[in-house]
Amino acid sequence: xxxEPFASGNSVIHRLDPRFRVMAAIVYSFxxxxxxxxxxxxxxLGASLTMIGLAGLAPGRVFYRLLLVNGFVALFWVILPLTAxxxxxxxxGPLDIQKRGIVLAAQITLKSNAILMALIALxxxxxxxxxxxxxxxxxxxxxxxxxxLLTYRYIFVIEQEYKKILRAIKIRGFSPxxxxxxYKTYAYVIGMLxxxxxxxxxxxxxxxxxRGFAGKFYSLAxxxxxxxxxxxxxxxxxxxxxxxxLEYLPK
Amino acid sequence: MNNRDPENSPxxxxxxxxxxxxxxxxxxxxxxxxVYPGERIGILAPNGSGKTTLFHIIMGLLFPQAGxxxxxxxxxxTEKDFxxxxxxxxxxxxxxxxxxxxxxxxxxxxxxxxxxxxxxxxALAISRQTLSxxxxxxxxxRITFKLSGGEKKLVSLATVLAMSPxxxxxxxxxxxxxxxxxxxxxxxxxxxxxxxxxxxxDIDFLEATAEKIYTMKDGKIxxxxxxxxxxxxxxxxxxxxxxRHE
Numbered sequence: 001x002x003x004e005p006f007a008s009g010n011s012v013i014h015r016l017d018p019r020f021r022v023m024a025a026i027v028y029s030f031x032x033x034x035x036x037x038x039x040x041x042x043x044x045l046g047a048s049l050t051m052i053g054l055a056g057l058a059p060g061r062v063f064y065r066l067l068l069v070n071g072f073v074a075l076f077w078v079i080l081p082l083t084a085x086x087x088x089x090x091x092x093g094p095l096d097i098q099k100r101g102i103v104l105a106a107q108i109t110l111k112s113n114a115i116l117m118a119l120i121a122l123x124x125x126x127x128x129x130x131x132x133x134x135x136x137x138x139x140x141x142x143x144x145x146x147x148x149l150l151t152y153r154y155i156f157v158i159e160q161e162y163k164k165i166l167r168a169i170k171i172r173g174f175s176p177x178x179x180x181x182x183y184k185t186y187a188y189v190i191g192m193l194x195x196x197x198x199x200x201x202x203x204x205x206x207x208x209x210x211r212g213f214a215g216k217f218y219s220l221a222x223x224x225x226x227x228x229x230x231x232x233x234x235x236x237x238x239x240x241x242x243x244x245x246l247e248y249l250p251k
Numbered sequence: 252m253n254n255r256d257p258e259n260s261p262x263x264x265x266x267x268x269x270x271x272x273x274x275x276x277x278x279x280x281x282x283x284x285x286v287y288p289g290e291r292i293g294i295l296a297p298n299g300s301g302k303t304t305l306f307h308i309i310m311g312l313l314f315p316q317a318g319x320x321x322x323x324x325x326x327x328x329t330e331k332d333f334x335x336x337x338x339x340x341x342x343x344x345x346x347x348x349x350x351x352x353x354x355x356x357x358x359x360x361x362x363x364x365x366x367x368x369x370x371x372x373x374a375l376a377i378s379r380q381t382l383s384x385x386x387x388x389x390x391x392x393r394i395t396f397k398l399s400g401g402e403k404k405l406v407s408l409a410t411v412l413a414m415s416p417x418x419x420x421x422x423x424x425x426x427x428x429x430x431x432x433x434x435x436x437x438x439x440x441x442x443x444x445x446x447x448x449x450x451x452x453d454i455d456f457l458e459a460t461a462e463k464i465y466t467m468k469d470g471k472i473x474x475x476x477x478x479x480x481x482x483x484x485x486x487x488x489x490x491x492x493x494x495r496h497e
Contacts, residue, residue: 129354129394149354156396157348203349206312210342211414212366214334220358220371 006124011056012228018126018134020229024236025122029115031240036107040246044114047239051121062120069116073109080105128152133221146217154200161196165189260324261285262418262446263309263340268318269470270304278304279315280470286418291440292448293461300467302450303345306420310342323417338367341411345422347403348396356382356398356406357391363414381413382406385439401432408439421449425456 013021032044052062079101086100123131132149136142169185176182263286270279278301286292294302307313308320311333320327322336344350353359357378364374382388385405390398398406404424411419425433433456440447440460451457457464466473 127354129358132354150352153352153354153396200349203344203346204352206307206310207342207344207350208352208362209312210310210337210344211363211410212334212337213362214366216366218362218365218371218374220361220365220375 004124004127005061006055006057006120007127007130009056009125011054011125013051013055013121014125015228016232017223017225017229018130019138019223020233021122021126022131022134022138024233025119028118028122028236028240031243032111032114032118035111035243035247037247038106038110040243041107041110041114043239043243043246045110045117047243048114048117048121052117055121055125057121057125062117065120066113066116069112070109073105073112076105076108080108130221133219134223136217136219137221137223142217150204154197154204157200158193158197161200162189162193165192259287261287261321262323263448264321264324265305265309266319266321268308268315268320270301270308270313270315277470279308282318282471284472286446286448288446290446290448291460291462293457293464294448294450294467294472295452295454295457295464296450296467301470302467303422305467305472306342306422306448306450309336309420310340311336338414339416340418340420341414341416343408343411343419343421343424345426347400347407350407350410351395351398351403353395355391356387356393356395356409359395359406360409360413363410367414377413377415378409381409385409385412386435400427401429401435404428404432405435408436412443417446419443419445419447419449421447421451423450423452425451425453 028047032041035041035044052059081097081101082095084098084101084104086098088096089099089102090097126134129149132145132152135145135148166189169189174182174185176186263284265282265284268279268282268284269277271277282301282305284305294305296302304313308315309322311327311330323339325332327333327336351359353362357375360378360381361374364377365371369377379388379391382390385408387402387405387409390402390406393402395403395406404427408424424436428436437456437459449457449461463474
């Protein structure tokens with residue numbers, strides 16, 4: 001299930017205005033994504049670790065989340081050193097281990113972890129609803145924001161419908177296998193899920209119209225803008241500037 | 252209740268309504284229905300007899316192929332006409348998950364008032380007041396999809412009542428509710444001073460909350476006196492033992 005283990009908390013980061021955090025996370029991610037030099041990436045990793053620390057998140061849980069992405073990154077470590085070309089550093093039987101590939105894989109690892117940790121520290125520390133409202137107030141396209149919020153709301157309902165269908169086929173003796181009957185059944189399950197989701201969407205829209213919905217959403221969220229937010233913004237700007245300085249520092 | 256003041260015009264008047272879903276048989280066939288102010292009507296009818304369709308036609312979610320609809324004495328035809336209707340008639344959906352779409356309870360309850368053009372503070376005040384009327388104080392920041400079935404139903408009712416409708420339509424309000432919540436709903440309905448019409452299969456519930464019970468047959472509303480449901484009290488010896496009346 002989609003629970004939000006990081007959303008509740010009372011750290012310095014949790015208390016910041018969500019809008020500032022969302023903006024900072026976006027700008028920071030872009031900056032980290034465009035740099036390649038190791039000193040710059042090192043600083044980014046340090047800054048991200050600091051943010052995780054400030055948010056007071058359980059290291060085990062953060063590590064578990066990073067593991068998911070790093071499983072994907074591990075694929076680069078397998079493929080890139082063999083295919084990226086450049087100087088050969090080691091001969092492993094018939095395989096050439098190339099320096100350029102190792103460097104690229106290391107850059108990708110540092111970048112993705114730094115960005116992910118910053119996103120966890122800054123945006124996973126607010127509830128989904130708050131994130132939606134922050135995006136709304138930052139003038140993200142309204143349709144995008146409500147698509148996000150409604151998806152979040154109804155993904156549970158759709159999951160329940162999915163479980164219902166699974167139960168229905170199980171109690172009638174269905175067991176998965178490799179037969180045409182099995183594939184056909186799964187096709188029906190998925191088809192039925194789409195049909196139910198669309199019928200659900202229709203009813204939700206009807207209910208919204210019954211309550212006077214005419215295409216415009218109103219947000220109730222109010223965020224306090226204390227001085228803390230400007231200190232945070234200044235620190236984030238300095239960090240981003242530092243990372244860019246280390247990247248573009250003349251040799 | 253039948254010797255009403257003729258000046259007292261119906262809040263809902265349906266005449267000669269015909270409706271069928273594409274490719275299907277007639278669900279409503281020249282249906283007539285008058286609902287007068289203050290009436291509390293229960294509709295008890297078999298599945299597929301067109302009860303929910305009837306409610307959706309009153310709300311303008313479905314448009315009949317023939318017939319006229321008058322709400323508060325005004326004929327309504329277009330989507331635009333029905334926008335005003337929806338400010339005055341609240342529909343409680345059968346499935347609360349259809350009705351509650353906001354992340355938190357307070358936002359969901361405030362959705363209607365905000366759509367009606369209320370200012371943020373006013374909408375919040377109305378919402379809190381409605382929640383407390385229904386005994387749901389403290390639910391404001393609860394996440395809607397994490398509520399229990401009974402809580403969802405009561406919050407749905409709050410979202411409808413927050414718009415202070417003049418008429419309430421309840422589509423099988425008891426579905427999935429336990430005895431306690433059912434009892435709560437009965438006492439809420441007896442407390443609110445609203446015209447309402449509800450669909451239910453539960454005779455005891457209708458007896459407790461409705462003053463008239465209609466049924467539907469062949470796409471028409473049957474308001475025949477003979478269809479009124481009643482209960483007798485009687486006393487006899489050994490009445491506290493299990494027994495059978497011949």
